Amino acid sequence: MHTHVRQLQQVQQQHQQQGQQQRQQQHAVHSLSMSEAQAGDTKPLNLCNAVNEALHQAMDSNDKALVFGEDVAFGGVFRCTVGLLERYGRRCFNTPLCEQGIVGFGIGLATQGYTPIAEIQFADYIYPAFDQLVNEAAKYRYRSGGTFTAGGLTVRAPYGAVGHGGHYHSQSVESFFTHVPGLKVVVPSSPAQAKGLLLSCIQDPDPCIFFEPKMLYRTSVEEVPVGEYTIPLGQAQVLREGADITLIGWGAQVHVLAQAAQAVADADGISCEVLDLRTLLPWDVQAVTASVNKTGRLLVSHEAPLSSGFGAELVAEVSRRCFLRLEAPPVRVCGSDTPFPLVFEPLYLPGVERVVDAIRATVRF
Amino acid sequence: MALRSASTQLLGRAGLLPAAVCNAFHRCMSTSDKFSVEVLPFKAHRIEPPNNVVETSIDELVGMYELMYKMRRMEIAADMMYKAKLIRGFCHLYDGQEAVMTGIEAALTKEDAVITSYRDHCQHLSRGGTVKEVMAELMGKRDGASKGLGGSMHMYNRQANFYGGNGIVGAQIPLGAGLAFALKYQKKPNVAIAMYGDGAANQGQKYEALNMAGLWNLPVIFVCENNHYGMGTAEWRAAKSSTFYTRGDYIPGLKVDGMDVLAVKKSMEFAKAYALEHGPIIMEMDTYRYHGHSMSDPGSTYRTRDEISTMRQERDPVERVRKLLLAKGYDAAAIKAMEKSVKKEVDTAVEEGKAAATPPNEWLWRNVYVAPANMDMRTVEGTYVQPTYDPTYSS
Numbered sequence: 045m046h047t048h049v050r051q052l053q054q055v056q057q058q059h060q061q062q063g064q065q066q067r068q069q070q071h072a073v074h075s076l077s078m079s080e081a082q083a084g085d086t087k088p089l090n091l092c093n094a095v096n097e098a099l100h101q102a103m104d105s106n107d108k109a110l111v112f113g114e115d116v117a118f119g120g121v122f123r124c125t126v127g128l129l130e131r132y133g134r135r136c137f138n139t140p141l142c143e144q145g146i147v148g149f150g151i152g153l154a155t156q157g158y159t160p161i162a163e164i165q166f167a168d169y170i171y172p173a174f175d176q177l178v179n180e181a182a183k184y185r186y187r188s189g190g191t192f193t194a195g196g197l198t199v200r201a202p203y204g205a206v207g208h209g210g211h212y213h214s215q216s217v218e219s220f221f222t223h224v225p226g227l228k229v230v231v232p233s234s235p236a237q238a239k240g241l242l243l244s245c246i247q248d249p250d251p252c253i254f255f256e257p258k259m260l261y262r263t264s265v266e267e268v269p270v271g272e273y274t275i276p277l278g279q280a281q282v283l284r285e286g287a288d289i290t291l292i293g294w295g296a297q298v299h300v301l302a303q304a305a306q307a308v309a310d311a312d313g314i315s316c317e318v319l320d321l322r323t324l325l326p327w328d329v330q331a332v333t334a335s336v337n338k339t340g341r342l343l344v345s346h347e348a349p350l351s352s353g354f355g356a357e358l359v360a361e362v363s364r365r366c367f368l369r370l371e372a373p374p375v376r377v378c379g380s381d382t383p384f385p386l387v388f389e390p391l392y393l394p395g396v397e398r399v400v401d402a403i404r405a406t407v408r409f
Numbered sequence: 410m411a412l413r414s415a416s417t418q419l420l421g422r423a424g425l426l427p428a429a430v431c432n433a434f435h436r437c438m439s440t441s442d443k444f445s446v447e448v449l450p451f452k453a454h455r456i457e458p459p460n461n462v463v464e465t466s467i468d469e470l471v472g473m474y475e476l477m478y479k480m481r482r483m484e485i486a487a488d489m490m491y492k493a494k495l496i497r498g499f500c501h502l503y504d505g506q507e508a509v510m511t512g513i514e515a516a517l518t519k520e521d522a523v524i525t526s527y528r529d530h531c532q533h534l535s536r537g538g539t540v541k542e543v544m545a546e547l548m549g550k551r552d553g554a555s556k557g558l559g560g561s562m563h564m565y566n567r568q569a570n571f572y573g574g575n576g577i578v579g580a581q582i583p584l585g586a587g588l589a590f591a592l593k594y595q596k597k598p599n600v601a602i603a604m605y606g607d608g609a610a611n612q613g614q615k616y617e618a619l620n621m622a623g624l625w626n627l628p629v630i631f632v633c634e635n636n637h638y639g640m641g642t643a644e645w646r647a648a649k650s651s652t653f654y655t656r657g658d659y660i661p662g663l664k665v666d667g668m669d670v671l672a673v674k675k676s677m678e679f680a681k682a683y684a685l686e687h688g689p690i691i692m693e694m695d696t697y698r699y700h701g702h703s704m705s706d707p708g709s710t711y712r713t714r715d716e717i718s719t720m721r722q723e724r725d726p727v728e729r730v731r732k733l734l735l736a737k738g739y740d741a742a743a744i745k746a747m748e749k750s751v752k753k754e755v756d757t758a759v760e761e762g763k764a765a766a767t768p769p770n771e772w773l774w775r776n777v778y779v780a781p782a783n784m785d786m787r788t789v790e791g792t793y794v795q796p797t798y799d800p801t802y803s804s
Contacts, residue, residue, distance in 0.1 A: 115641045118710060140611030140647040141578045141639050169577060172614070208497035210560045212576035380773060381796075386498065386560045387549035388773040 089268040092261040094235035095124045095200070098242040099161065101272040103132045106159050109246065111136045113146060113163030113200075121165055122202055122261055147173035147199060151181050154196035154251070161246060167203035167255055168212045174220070181251040182226030195249040200242070202258035203231075204296055204347055205393055210386040216295075216348035216379070221253050222325045222357065228252040228277060229325040233260070233298040236268045240275030241322065248277060257295040264299075280328035282335070286317035288407055289341035292332060292358060294321040297345050297394070304399035314407050324354055329361060336366045341406050342374040345394050350378040372409035377402045440467035446733070448672035454654050456661035456690070459679040463671040467739055473515065473670050474730045475747055477507040480531040481727050482755045483540050484700070487530065487547055490759065491704050496547045499576075500561040501528040505699035508726030509634050510535045512673020513602060516681055520597065522588040524572040524581045525604035527562035528698075532604075536569040540755050544762035552765040556802055558772065579605055579612030582631065586618040589629035589689075600628040600684045608639020610653050619657050619689065626688030630680045631657070633693045634667065640702040641711045654693035667694030668724040697724065768802075775799060 089097065103109045111128050117138045119126035128136035139146050143164055150160035164170045170177075177199070185193040205214050221229045228250050232238035238256065245252035283298065284305055291301040298320045305316035317335050321327055336342050342362050344355035355376040362374055377394045385392050438444070443464045451458040484504040490496045503510070506528075514535040517523075525532050530543050533554055546553025547561055554564040555574075563574040572588060575581040585603020592599045609615065610633050622629045633653040637644050644651040654662030661683075665676040673694060680690050697720045701708025708717070735741060774796040 114639075118641050121640075121705065138642045138646060140642075141608040142612045144613050145611075172577070172580075172612075210498050210562070210576075212562070213499060382773055382777050385558070385773060387557055387767055388770070391770055391773050 085271070086267040086269050088265055089235045089239075090260075090262050090265045091232070091235045091238050091256065092122055092124050094239040094268050095242060095256060096126055097268070098239040098246075099125060099128060100131065102159070102161065102243060102246045103128065103135060105272060106246075107135075108157065108196075109135070109159040109161060110153065111161045111163070112139050112150075114139060114141055114165045116163050120163060122258060124200075124256075124261075125163065143169050143171075143173040144176055147176040147197075148180065150197050150199070151176060151184065151194040151251075154181075154194040155184065155192045157196070159196045159198075159246060161198045161200065164199060164201040166213050166258075167201040167217045168215045170199075170201055170217060173199075177221065177227065177251075177253070178224050182224045186226060193249070194251050197251040198242075198245045198248075198254060199252070200254045200256060202261070203255040204257045204259055205384075205389060206259050207389065208386075209384075209389075211383055214384045214389070216255075216346060218253075218255055218294075218324055218346075219348055219352060219354045222327075222354050224325075226251070227325060228323065229255070230277060230323050231255045231257065231294040232322065233257065233293075233295055233320050234264055235266050237275060237281075237320075237322065239268055240273050241277070243272060244274040244277050247274065252277075255295065259296045260299075275322070277323045278326045278328060279322065280331040281320045281322055282317065282331070283320050284316065284318040286315040286339060288315045288339055289343060289403055290317045290319060290332070290335040290339045291399070291403070292319045292321055292342070292344045293346065294324060295347075297347055300394065300396055300399060301345055303396045304403060307396060307400050308403050308407075312404065312407075314403060316403065327358070329365070332358065332362060333365045336362050337369050340369055340371040341409075342366075342370070343377060343399070343402055343406060344374070345377040345399055347379050347393060349381045350376055351381050353378050372406045375402050375406050438467070440471070442466055444737075446671050448669050448675065449666040451672075451676055452654065452664035454652075454657075454662040454691075455659075456663065456683070458663055459675060461672075461675075463675040465671055465674075467734070467737060469515070470730055470734050470737075471739070471747075473511050474727070474734060474744070475751065476514075476535060477511050477670065477727045477730065478748060479540065479751045479755070480504070480507045480511070480534055482751055483534065483543060483758075484530065486544070486755050486759050488700065488704075490544070490547065495763065496561070497549075498560055499527070500547065500704045501702065502700040502704075503528055503531040503698070505720070505726070506634060506636060506667070506696045507531060508670040508673055508729075509632070509667045509694045509696050511726075512667075512670040513632065513677050515670070515674040516677035517602070518599070519569045521599045521681070522570040522572060522585075522592065522601040523604070524585045524588060524601070525574065526578065526581060526606060526609065527574065527576055528606070529562065529564050529574040532571060533564035533566060533574070536566050536571040538564065538566055538569075538571075540758035541761050544758045545765045548762050548765070549767060550762055550765035551768045551802075552762070556772075557768045579609035579614055581605065582609065582612070582615045583618040583621075585631070586622045586627055586629050586689075589622065589627035589684075590625065593626075593628055598685060600630055600681050602630050602632055604632045604634060606639060607633060607635040607637060607644045607651070607653060608642070608647065610635075610656065611639070611648055619660055619691075622689035623657070623660050628684040629689045630677070630684050631660075631689060631691045633691060634696055635693050636696050636698040638698070638702065638711065641706060643711065652693075654691050657689070657691045660689050660691055662691035662693060664693045664695065667696035668726045668729065670726060670730060696726075769804075771797070772802065775802065 116125040117129040150162040153160040181194040232241045245254050293301045308314040344358045359374040380392050445462050448461050450461045484502040542554040549557045551557045562576045565573045582603050585601050588601035654664040666672040
């Protein structure tokens, strides 16, 4: 194992063990890998290429790892699987257009000890596979008394707004799956995160759903460690230290929160702490409550519609655990309770200005 | 191929007259007179196929040609508009496949129901919609087929029983079975057409729909538009059996030359009569799309340019009808005039679409519920409003 990977894992272990104090010593940068950037053993990658590199390394180190989905052998519609067919031959293959079948097939492979990495071409297409994920993958070990497990399964799906995707190529579907014990739901917000979290998902003994913010495939570029490394699941990351209010998001929305935090810092002198949740199920209760106990205020933001979004879960749990510390009602800034619109996308999305307004209202409550 | 059809067309009316006499004879015909054209024989599964001689007339062919030519020009215009970034997002073009929908429409009335996939621009046209409605919809304008709220994949026309325009591969197929159930329940003499591609033919829900339709003898015609590529994957790479007309097992099927509008018409007339009397039937239309799957697919990485150009030269469905009309002695100048008029119609529609207004912002929260949910929605101005219900979108 490369030295830098060990260092990275040490950083992550400390992160896990020492909690808040340790976090304050970290740079409020976008990814754990940034401290490694100076080591030289990194290269700049966008999120799409980081996913691609993770898939290459997973297939290199595990000859039972298989990548399949619609058109993935040609590189996939977003080019995340480029080169896998050439390098690994029949371990990367196209499936028919049948999401229910793709996931069911993957579950069968996983029960036989394989490491299936299935792509659902857009998260919006995952609904035909909902039954397979919820009833089969999530419950296989539980219902068979430990005889079988679909734990090797990882399902990747691009999700979220992309500017012009309309009703069926833009949705944020994560909250449906956070309601399913047995699944893990993971959303990266940067290339280095994407690589480390995806490799974690692939190695994880439980079925994981990995939602890739497709808006960031090309737009997010950073230094990514070259070797194989993992970022632990279930741990949030503090992106920006602050004292007045905690902002929580995941995926592309994290960047909106970071911009809003900067805007209110400049204009109002409000100090925001920004948390990137990274794993939604199981989510990092300790990191979230530690932050809210410090700031006394909470804002959660996601692209998915407000009602029954994952923000509701965070607000409910924080309200219970941090009740006596709260100085304002926790607030959610989310997508509208409408279908994801076509021409109205800018109106639908919880953009920087809406977040800024909500920060001000909450801090002045 | 078209010429072969043309040379044999007079068998029914003119018997064995020499070709020269046929042509002279033909010029004396009225444009509404019927004559016969031979098409490629149909392949059949669990059913006796109809014969391969189709009755048509100059009037009908002219109508078909005008519709298909309009489809072709409209899709090419959409391609250019997309490349000019006036259309954004998802856009799937139908050029190459025009004969399928045109032939289907020729066998139907507007009382019959049609539901299709996301490749739906030309279905909207054949069901009586206008080029302007399509163009405006593609640009997200309120004059569009779905008031600018749907976009490329979501055109609808209630009056003409066109149920859209559906974004998820194969999801419309069970809906088609449901449409047919309703028609049967209401004892209407009509059928439902559920269209899908060879990619969707591998969807599990198709088999659920086939089973229900077969079980309940529903008057539904499952039309598999086999353009040979499910997105970028060739049919034989995705389907263990790519004889899609046989894949209903207990449901009969026909395979049809989907590049020949007359073959499609004939087979669909047969299918409609069959479906009304006996229940579901699968129609595999052997067709081809010239464009890629969508605008992000150049369409040339998984097939050769040679294949595409051969298809254009040898089987083009629009050219086939034009050649047939000319062979029947129809005036070339009249065709030119019609083409000019169609081009103008498309150009005008493009300009009207560009000039049309975008939907008002308050439509974002309109009609999500009939009884609006008890919640406020924030406007861009920072105020809050109650969601509203107004299916007419009158304001």
